[in-house]
Amino acid sequence: MGDGNNTSGRGIAANNTPSSNSEKPEWLQQYNLLGKIGEGTYGLVFLARIKSATNRGKCIAIKKFKQSKDGDGVSPTAIREIMLLREISHENVVKLVNVHINHADMSLYLAFDYAEYDLYEIIKHHRDKVNHAMNQYTVKSLLWQLLNGLNYLHSNWIIHRDLKPSNILVMGEGEEQGVVKIADFGLARIYQAPLKPLSENGVVVTIWYRAPELLLGAKHYTSAVDMWAVGCIFAELLTLKPLFQGAEAKSTPNPFQLDQLDKIFKILGHPTLEKWPTLASLPHWQSDVQHIQSHKYENAGLHSVVHLSPKSPAFDLLSRMLEYDPRKRITAAQALEHEYFRIEPLPGRNALVPSQPGEKIVNYPTRPVDQNTDFEGTTSIQQPPQPVSSGNVAGGMGAHVGRNGSVNRPMPPPSMQRMPQGIMAYNFPSQAGVGGGINPGGMPMQRNLAAQAHQQQQLRRKDPGMGMTGYPPQQKSRRM
Numbered sequence: 270m271g272d273g274n275n276t277s278g279r280g281i282a283a284n285n286t287p288s289s290n291s292e293k294p295e296w297l298q299q300y301n302l303l304g305k306i307g308e309g310t311y312g313l314v315f316l317a318r319i320k321s322a323t324n325r326g327k328c329i330a331i332k333k334f335k336q337s338k339d340g341d342g343v344s345p346t347a348i349r350e351i352m353l354l355r356e357i358s359h360e361n362v363v364k365l366v367n368v369h370i371n372h373a374d375m376s377l378y379l380a381f382d383y384a385e386y387d388l389y390e391i392i393k394h395h396r397d398k399v400n401h402a403m404n405q406y407t408v409k410s411l412l413w414q415l416l417n418g419l420n421y422l423h424s425n426w427i428i429h430r431d432l433k434p435s436n437i438l439v440m441g442e443g444e445e446q447g448v449v450k451i452a453d454f455g456l457a458r459i460y461q462a463p464l465k466p467l468s469e470n471g472v473v474v475t476i477w478y479r480a481p482e483l484l485l486g487a488k489h490y491t492s493a494v495d496m497w498a499v500g501c502i503f504a505e506l507l508t509l510k511p512l513f514q515g516a517e518a519k520s521t522p523n524p525f526q527l528d529q530l531d532k533i534f535k536i537l538g539h540p541t542l543e544k545w546p547t548l549a550s551l552p553h554w555q556s557d558v559q560h561i562q563s564h565k566y567e568n569a570g571l572h573s574v575v576h577l578s579p580k581s582p583a584f585d586l587l588s589r590m591l592e593y594d595p596r597k598r599i600t601a602a603q604a605l606e607h608e609y610f611r612i613e614p615l616p617g618r619n620a621l622v623p624s625q626p627g628e629k630i631v632n633y634p635t636r637p638v639d640q641n642t643d644f645e646g647t648t649s650i651q652q653p654p655q656p657v658s659s660g661n662v663a664g665g666m667g668a669h670v671g672r673n674g675s676v677n678r679p680m681p682p683p684s685m686q687r688m689p690q691g692i693m694a695y696n697f698p699s700q701a702g703v704g705g706g707i708n709p710g711g712m713p714m715q716r717n718l719a720a721q722a723h724q725q726q727q728l729r730r731k732d733p734g735m736g737m738t739g740y741p742p743q744q745k746s747r748r749m
């Protein structure tokens with residue numbers, strides 16, 4: 270633990286007193302806080318910029334963790350776990366750059382490298398704005414890098430337990446553009462949340478990516494739970510829709526989710542003891558004979574849902590990830606060796622570049638920044654709900670992070686700001702509303718944008734539409 274002033278490098282900083290010349294605690298003064306970018310089960314996520322000369326202007330994401338209900342702050346076990354997370358270093362895992370503990374209330378702040386995109390938004394953008402599937406190169410590159418990061422975590426005995434598209438980040442412009450970073454790893458162990466069906470603050474924890482052994486009440490689980498989630502994400506990258514979209518049973522504290530199992534069985538068929546011998550020992554298989562055991566499901570055929578030929582390498586890999594028996598499920602290391610990654614198009618480091626010469630680049634929306642929510646998480650927004658448009662429509666998004674330090678309000682056309690010269694963007698933003706004055710709704714633009722950023726972050730959590738080392742194959746490489 271730090272001494273209260275250790276805010277450099279990767280140390281843990283603890284702080285008891287706010288500094289005398291500001292209400293901000295001392296450790297926070299090394300950052301320019303730009304606004305809230307998200308809200309999850311554990312707390313709020315803020316975007317900040319480093320002030321110090323060494324990394325001046327670099328963006329970071331600060332996760333502020335909520336106090337637990339009994340107000341007991343950060344436990345010694347959690348601190349031990351966090352110390353371990355600081356040692357984790359891999360290109361496809363988001364870097365934990367700093368840890369701060371406010372001793373006054375034992376609240377916890379983790380500072381991570383900032384990533385402009387995540388798979389949730391990328392998939393949503395394709396589904397709602399671009400209106401066509403992702404190119405094969407992008408899907409393969411995203412998947413390969415996800416597996417590469419996961420293989421590293423699993424080799425270090427870290428099981429993620431809550432993999433889902435919003436936890437899979439993709440870097441924006443810069444040297445690491447288009448590189449995948451797994452976020453939120455290890456937090457499950459600290460906060461023990463993924464097995465709870467619903468967090469107590471009303472934020473729904475999605476169960477769409479949860480492995481069947483967890484849904485059936487397994488007490489012990491393995492890294493195979495993450496591979497199931499990767500299978501669900503792979504299918505979603507292909508179809509732009511969540512594969513198993515069960516409705517959450519909210520009131521019960523047990524992990525048994527009948528509707529989610531129902532959705533899985535409808536597509537993959539009923540699990541059998543022959544295929545999954547240890548099934549009989551799972552608590553809910555035993556206890557809910559009526560729903561789980563007696564109902565007979567036809568195998569609807571995964572291939573028809575994901576539109577893949579049953580003989581294709583992509584389908585083979587996907588089915589191995591969605592193997593019912595966790596002991597038979599493919600591992601991350603095995604998946605990286607799969608034939609799918611050895612055939613064209615080969616995966617690459619920048620997943621977001623076009624797959625073929627002449628193909629248009631997709632201009633993904635940058636994260637909206639809500640500047641009206643302060644670091645305590647209180648918001649001063651009192652506006653009625655505004656229609657929120659996602660995508661690159663200036664005036665339809667909140668403030669965005671500019672390259673050069675300040676937050677741009679509204680953002681200059683992303684296509685102009687972000688694209689390499691000479692490459693056309695898919696969606697040129699409308700110029701409506703640019704200029705910051707009063708918009709047709711009569712709301713000052715800056716405030717309106719912030720309100721919309723806040724609302725978009727809220728909507729994102731409820732989105733019914735989601736209705737949803739080496740680089741790859743060492744023998745050949747491209748777009749590295």
Ligand SMILES: Nc1ncnc2c1ncn2[C@@H]1O[C@H](COP(=O)(O)OP(=O)(O)OP(=O)(O)O)[C@@H](O)[C@H]1O
Binds near residue numbers: 306
């Ligand atoms: N390092 C980061 N850089 C940029 N954005 C991030 C970073 N870490 C998290 N985010 C974004 O912040 C938002 C909230 O993240 P958080 O992990 O708290 O919640 P979540 O993943 O949406 O849900 P849950 O907490 O239930 O898993 C998400 O949009 C996520 O993509």
